[in-house]
Amino acid sequence: MGKNAKTKKDATDIINEKILAKIEEGELPWRKTWKGGYNLAINRKSKRPYALINQIMLGLPGEWAPMKYWNEIGGKVKKGEHQSIIVEYMECHGKRTVKNEEGEEVEETFKYRKPKFVGKYFHISQIEGVEPLEKDEIDMTGNEHKLPIEDVLQNYYQSEGIHVYDDDRAFYRPFDDTIHRPMKKQFKEIEEYIATLVHETAHSTGSKKRLNRTFGEKFGDEKYSKEELVAEISTVYLMGLFGISTESCFDNSAAYIQGWLKPLQNDKKMFLSAASEAKKVMDYIMKYDKIEVNI
Numbered sequence: 001m002g003k004n005a006k007t008k009k010d011a012t013d014i015i016n017e018k019i020l021a022k023i024e025e026g027e028l029p030w031r032k033t034w035k036g037g038y039n040l041a042i043n044r045k046s047k048r049p050y051a052l053i054n055q056i057m058l059g060l061p062g063e064w065a066p067m068k069y070w071n072e073i074g075g076k077v078k079k080g081e082h083q084s085i086i087v088e089y090m091e092c093h094g095k096r097t098v099k100n101e102e103g104e105e106v107e108e109t110f111k112y113r114k115p116k117f118v119g120k121y122f123h124i125s126q127i128e129g130v131e132p133l134e135k136d137e138i139d140m141t142g143n144e145h146k147l148p149i150e151d152v153l154q155n156y157y158q159s160e161g162i163h164v165y166d167d168d169r170a171f172y173r174p175f176d177d178t179i180h181r182p183m184k185k186q187f188k189e190i191e192e193y194i195a196t197l198v199h200e201t202a203h204s205t206g207s208k209k210r211l212n213r214t215f216g217e218k219f220g221d222e223k224y225s226k227e228e229l230v231a232e233i234s235t236v237y238l239m240g241l242f243g244i245s246t247e248s249c250f251d252n253s254a255a256y257i258q259g260w261l262k263p264l265q266n267d268k269k270m271f272l273s274a275a276s277e278a279k280k281v282m283d284y285i286m287k288y289d290k291i292e293v294n295i
């Protein structure tokens with residue numbers, strides 16, 4: 001057996017497939033009524049819709065729960081049904097060296113959340129012995145796992161010494177390590193603002209002192225195009241993880257990715273290589289999802 005044989009797909013593999021499908025064929029299953037509709041995957045126990053990442057993971061609207069919960073409420077998984085996987089957040093502990101107020105280097109321990117994959121999820125159509133919820137029992141006020149992405153970005157900028165400036169355009173400037181972006185009020189939707197900020201933040205992880213990616217020499221060359229793919233795929237991952245993407249954000253991202261794949265001859269390998277870089281970007285930024293810090 002090959003050492004790198006991959007038997008299990010993870011969330012980013014599934015998102016990649018969805019982006020490629022979107023680029024090739026168009027419409028995704030959940031997109032029609034993303035905002036305020038019932039055409040969503042619902043957590044049977046909390047009676048709330050799953051975050052977008054799990055909408056993508058589950059792929060089918062309606063009630064979902066782990067087998068254990070179905071059993072608790074008198075249900076049984078039908079014979080031969082296959083499980084689905086969702087993403088949950090696991091609390092992790094990390095250590096790093098920081099400078100204290102006196103300028104001395106001290107070791108800091110911190111907690112952060114890391115996505116993990118949890119299996120044995122089943123859709124209500126795969127269950128016998130349980131009736132669906134009434135529509136008014138479902139709580140549509142918010143998605144689960146809505147995480148404070150702006151706090152995470154703020155932690156990242158502060159710890160990494162990145163300055164963010166108001167501007168009319170959005171860009172990251174490697175030579176002085178600064179992010180420029182239009183102000184919140186210039187955007188119609190807050191999600192579009194955050195997606196723009198996340199995109200430029202993703203570029204900043206490519207700096208020599210961070211993940212050290214090669215930026216292109218000029219607009220539209222191969223490395224430039226690839227870096228754009230990395231930044232936008234990272235944006236899709238992070239917006240999904242934080243549960244704040246919307247259908248128009250996803251569509252915009254897919255269109256943007258499609259645009260940058262063109263100069264790369266629509267090379268799928270190039271997409272997957274950018275996607276694996278994007279995964280590193282996501283992990284790098286997620287480390288700043290600090291819950292608490294003890295020095």
Ligand SMILES: [Zn+2]
Nearest residue numbers: 199203228231
């Ligand atoms: Zn960009």
